[in-house]
Amino acid sequence: GVDTLLRIPPSELKTHNKRDDAWTAINGKVYNITHYLPFHPGGEKELMRVAGRDGTKLFMLTHAWVNADYMLDTCMVGFLTGERS
Numbered sequence: 001g002v003d004t005l006l007r008i009p010p011s012e013l014k015t016h017n018k019r020d021d022a023w024t025a026i027n028g029k030v031y032n033i034t035h036y037l038p039f040h041p042g043g044e045k046e047l048m049r050v051a052g053r054d055g056t057k058l059f060m061l062t063h064a065w066v067n068a069d070y071m072l073d074t075c076m077v078g079f080l081t082g083e084r085s
């Protein structure tokens, strides 16, 4: 639920960059994409390019029409913050 969402700085996001522990940020929201990886129509390799970092630009470049907010709602772990917040 919303009460369990985290505030996640880039340095923490960066640690979740593995195939079995992959997070990404899109439009300020951080998602655990680990379990979505095998289902991505564009393939795991492409999706892993945004693991551990802010994927907003790459996501928008490839398919701005895809509603990630809706698709990944249950995978949301928190909000991307600045390094010191």
Ligand code: HEM
Pocket: 024, 033, 040, 041, 042, 043, 046, 047, 049, 050, 055, 058, 059, 062, 063, 066, 068, 071, 072
């Ligand atoms: C296709 C979701 C990230 C590359 C798709 C499609 C969805 C999707 C739903 C099908 C779209 C359609 O047919 O209109 C997502 C989600 C992402 C994500 C939820 C983030 C969590 C990325 C990233 C890349 C990428 C970061 C590239 C680095 C592609 C490509 C296709 C695709 C190349 C086209 C596959 C094809 O039609 O052959 N993605 N995507 N995606 N995605 Fe992603």
